[in-house]
Amino acid sequence: MNLIFSLIVLAILILIPLIGVGVLGLSSLFAIFIPYLAFAIFFFGLIYRIIDWARSPQPYKITTTSGQQKSLSWIKHSRLESPASSWEVYLRMFFEVFLFRSLFRNLRADFDGKRLIYGSAKWLWLGAILFHFSFLVIMIRHLRFFVNEVPSFVQKISAVDSFFQLGVPPIYITDILILAGLGFLLLRRLVDAKVNYLSYASDYFPLLLIISIALTGILMRLYVKPDLYAIKQLTYGLATFNPALPKGNLSMLFYIHLFLVSSLAAYFPFSKLVHMVGVFFSPTRNMPNDNRMSRHINPWEYPVKYVTYAEWQEKFRDVLEEAGIPIDEEWTNVAQK
Amino acid sequence: MSKLPKPDQLLQGLDLHRTPEKHWMDIKPDFSPGKYCYAVDPQVMIDMGRPNLGKWQPTDEKWPLPEDWKERLLKAIRDRMERFRSFKLFMDICVRCGACADKCHFFLGTGDPKNMPVLRAELIRSVIKGEFSFFGRLFGRVAGARPLTEEVLKEWYMYFYQCTACRRCSVFCPYGIDTAEVTIIMRDILHELGIALDWAMKPLRNSHFIGNHLGLQPHTIKENIEFLMSDIAEITGLNIEVPINKKGAEVLFVTPSADFFADPGIYTFMGYVLLFHHIGLDYTISTYASEGGNFGFFNSIEFAKKLHSKIYEEAKRLKVKWILGGECGHQWRFWHQYHGTMFGPFDYLEVPKSPITGTVFEHAKYHKAVHICEFTADLIAHNKLKLDPSRNDHIVVTFHDSCNTSRGMGIFEEPRFILRNVCNNFVEMPENTIREKTFCCGSGSGLNTDEYMEIRMRGGFPRANAVEFVHKNYGVNTLVAICAIDRATLTALMKYWVPDVVVAGVHELVGNALIMEGEKERTTDLRYRPLKGMEEEV
Amino acid sequence: MYNANKVIIGIIVFLIFFAMPFWLNFGKVEALPKPELPKEEKKCIEDTDYMKAYHMKFLDEWRKTKVREGKVYYINKEGKIYKMSLQRTCMKCHDNKEKFCDRCHKNLVVQPDCWKCHLAPEEVKKWQ
Numbered sequence A: 001m002n003l004i005f006s007l008i009v010l011a012i013l014i015l016i017p018l019i020g021v022g023v024l025g026l027s028s029l030f031a032i033f034i035p036y037l038a039f040a041i042f043f044f045g046l047i048y049r050i051i052d053w054a055r056s057p058q059p060y061k062i063t064t065t066s067g068q069q070k071s072l073s074w075i076k077h078s079r080l081e082s083p084a085s086s087w088e089v090y091l092r093m094f095f096e097v098f099l100f101r102s103l104f105r106n107l108r109a110d111f112d113g114k115r116l117i118y119g120s121a122k123w124l125w126l127g128a129i130l131f132h133f134s135f136l137v138i139m140i141r142h143l144r145f146f147v148n149e150v151p152s153f154v155q156k157i158s159a160v161d162s163f164f165q166l167g168v169p170p171i172y173i174t175d176i177l178i179l180a181g182l183g184f185l186l187l188r189r190l191v192d193a194k195v196n197y198l199s200y201a202s203d204y205f206p207l208l209l210i211i212s213i214a215l216t217g218i219l220m221r222l223y224v225k226p227d228l229y230a231i232k233q234l235t236y237g238l239a240t241f242n243p244a245l246p247k248g249n250l251s252m253l254f255y256i257h258l259f260l261v262s263s264l265a266a267y268f269p270f271s272k273l274v275h276m277v278g279v280f281f282s283p284t285r286n287m288p289n290d291n292r293m294s295r296h297i298n299p300w301e302y303p304v305k306y307v308t309y310a311e312w313q314e315k316f317r318d319v320l321e322e323a324g325i326p327i328d329e330e331w332t333n334v335a336q337k
Numbered sequence B: 001m002s003k004l005p006k007p008d009q010l011l012q013g014l015d016l017h018r019t020p021e022k023h024w025m026d027i028k029p030d031f032s033p034g035k036y037c038y039a040v041d042p043q044v045m046i047d048m049g050r051p052n053l054g055k056w057q058p059t060d061e062k063w064p065l066p067e068d069w070k071e072r073l074l075k076a077i078r079d080r081m082e083r084f085r086s087f088k089l090f091m092d093i094c095v096r097c098g099a100c101a102d103k104c105h106f107f108l109g110t111g112d113p114k115n116m117p118v119l120r121a122e123l124i125r126s127v128i129k130g131e132f133s134f135f136g137r138l139f140g141r142v143a144g145a146r147p148l149t150e151e152v153l154k155e156w157y158m159y160f161y162q163c164t165a166c167r168r169c170s171v172f173c174p175y176g177i178d179t180a181e182v183t184i185i186m187r188d189i190l191h192e193l194g195i196a197l198d199w200a201m202k203p204l205r206n207s208h209f210i211g212n213h214l215g216l217q218p219h220t221i222k223e224n225i226e227f228l229m230s231d232i233a234e235i236t237g238l239n240i241e242v243p244i245n246k247k248g249a250e251v252l253f254v255t256p257s258a259d260f261f262a263d264p265g266i267y268t269f270m271g272y273v274l275l276f277h278h279i280g281l282d283y284t285i286s287t288y289a290s291e292g293g294n295f296g297f298f299n300s301i302e303f304a305k306k307l308h309s310k311i312y313e314e315a316k317r318l319k320v321k322w323i324l325g326g327e328c329g330h331q332w333r334f335w336h337q338y339h340g341t342m343f344g345p346f347d348y349l350e351v352p353k354s355p356i357t358g359t360v361f362e363h364a365k366y367h368k369a370v371h372i373c374e375f376t377a378d379l380i381a382h383n384k385l386k387l388d389p390s391r392n393d394h395i396v397v398t399f400h401d402s403c404n405t406s407r408g409m410g411i412f413e414e415p416r417f418i419l420r421n422v423c424n425n426f427v428e429m430p431e432n433t434i435r436e437k438t439f440c441c442g443s444g445s446g447l448n449t450d451e452y453m454e455i456r457m458r459g460g461f462p463r464a465n466a467v468e469f470v471h472k473n474y475g476v477n478t479l480v481a482i483c484a485i486d487r488a489t490l491t492a493l494m495k496y497w498v499p500d501v502v503v504a505g506v507h508e509l510v511g512n513a514l515i516m517e518g519e520k521e522r523t524t525d526l527r528y529r530p531l532k533g534m535e536e537e538v
Numbered sequence C: 001m002y003n004a005n006k007v008i009i010g011i012i013v014f015l016i017f018f019a020m021p022f023w024l025n026f027g028k029v030e031a032l033p034k035p036e037l038p039k040e041e042k043k044c045i046e047d048t049d050y051m052k053a054y055h056m057k058f059l060d061e062w063r064k065t066k067v068r069e070g071k072v073y074y075i076n077k078e079g080k081i082y083k084m085s086l087q088r089t090c091m092k093c094h095d096n097k098e099k100f101c102d103r104c105h106k107n108l109v110v111q112p113d114c115w116k117c118h119l120a121p122e123e124v125k126k127w128q
Ligand code: SF4
Pocket: B093, B094, B095, B096, B097, B098, B099, B100, B101, B117, B118, B172, B173, B174, B175, B176, B177
């Protein structure tokens, strides 16, 4: 049901440029206006989300300590899992954000007869890493369409990425890896009963969308070739804010690719994909476990009424006296003033 | 109370890889006996100055909700999102990867998908989408959105009280989403209508008015301690006095009240006292601030502040230099992560320094509170304790990392270091069930009430199962924990799942091993069980 | 806003990263280099749109048929016969690699391996 719904939405998204450009001939709308609009939504949307999170304070320092705290000098503390200083926090965050360290810990629980056993389950980690890093490399590679003199790091990355020189033009390794990663993530949602049960359409949709983007991209590279020079004229114009429709033929596949990318960009800030920036805000990861060393201030902390010693002593005066527990008049007098 | 099935029947048919036919939004919570906790007695809420729903139970077909219950809840949710970045963020960034799904002990023991942490959080996330978001309302269920209804509220009651706020899920989540935080905040939100658990609220009221959860009045505490001291005298031949409300002592010692009163906490308490006597510590306990734990923490955060304000007034009144905290799990998570913010700065105290070893506890230089295991580990490392670990030879020990001290504080090595020095037979449980991956006792955060026994035994199953493994393979018969709740709940859990294992505190074992000056030859441990080789004597 | 400093730095890093195309072009916006077309010849072997998009596939086909099957001639859609040779046929009209091939290829980071074996017309001239 959820999968079908996402597939339908995806089909509609593909139909829109097909009709818009193919039938109605709205080339400028799809080549210029919609991409600009989508990326405006992407930038402003994400910045809005960031500021919105930042508007709420983190009242308490609630680090998840997954390792030994810093305490006695002769006990080795876990710098990554229980960071006590800022740079240790940065390190922890680095490992979280770039290497998905928490996911790497993943286990799978199963019954072995009456015994619960926990096996390592790193597939999810691998799938996620493949997908995310391939995506990153692919984005960097795409800079060749947006910059006039392509910087050497982009050239190097492209060269490494097409290292195997299979076919003409050579296939990119990351193109295969991203499909492998995405395919695994999708398959997992369909096959693993638990994950399947908790998946919404909004979980399938981004996967399908990105898969479609990757597929249209790969198709264009390997089989249904567009006029790259024309594309670069368009994309370079977009990036330098001199948008113009090039003379050459941009090809339908390119319009679909571009429209799906625009959809992804516009969808990004309002979906679970915001985890990309949200992860940096995660209070259980980005705070040091130094609670007893330094003060953390909660801006809305307010005083509360509690049972003071004076009230308590009054209440229990008789039993205190009887039990021979000292009565403290001095303090109650001070407190009264 | 319901009849609890036999251990070998309880989990029959449990399959972690099978899910219900129906969508989870269509499954109603099951309020059958043994599977829910009783609702709070209205008088408790009145005493605590909170709204209440009168006399009711969650099993009631129609809950006696006030007219404007929905608005009030939605307002409270908005308010928490504004005040807690954690809450707001966790509502936004979950990708439903399911990494947390089989990490929750309640899921492992019930197979109920709503006990997967991600779905637990989804119970509220769906409402936030359905009530506050335009797209959520537009797409409804396919986007995981739904409106707030009375059914949803019942579900919240069930599942936010079927989470022990243990944070195990948070360790595995790639974004550190802490369902415990969500649970704690959701309980706080439910409090705004007067929805709470009886068993969790009565101790809170006790602690507020009397000073501790058990409701021990000052003279009772004193009598109890005297009683324990007479046991010590019998076992060791020493007459020890425990200073109570002593002004000018160097250290204020605060421990959960169960240690004064309830088996097996009392043995741990005897251990503390023997230790303090052994090193001649100038300390005092307080009958006003006689509770280290804090049931407010998982009821409503404002209560938590009320309860522990006492500790700091008492520290000022008694003019102590620093504070020493006993063995307790949620006590230490709350002390460690919240006290500094709630009650600081602590200028009237001094940076803790062990009067025996001279060690300055730099890591507590701001908060000025030290965990007793840190304190004792330091003593042992400096060779200041005369120990005879063979006095614990009659037991084989394993160590249960309590959730709170593990994932909310990070104290792993200190208790282990102590254990290795006070006993000869120490075995670890399987790797994936200890330290930061430790399993909850299944009854923490105010759930250890009798009417909830079935869920407790299910939730505690993963822990019990690991204990059973070392019990069978290494003959472990003693489960040591640094948590007062554990000492109560694990005892029940062991009785059900692994009946030959008893529960003890670290300092109970310290107390056994300490060679006290002037003591007579010991023939039994602190529980009057014969020491190894002394079976004849007793 | 809380933790404003860090948040603002975060936003800046975000903008630097995701608006990379904008920054890399900043201050040096120029027209893209245009490949120089042959002056005399107006028609390529196949039609221009096809050549623009598919020339690499086309040349690869030539290479394969020539090397593997030993064929020498190519007949285009209009029935015209061409000798399959990069150096002798293509580069006869496109007589400057640098001004034709490289302009686009450099600009789009395409690294074809034609010139590992073949000689560009410029090179050939040097040797003549
Ligand atoms: S591990 Fe985190 S992101 Fe994944 S489903 Fe659980 S809460 Fe969501």
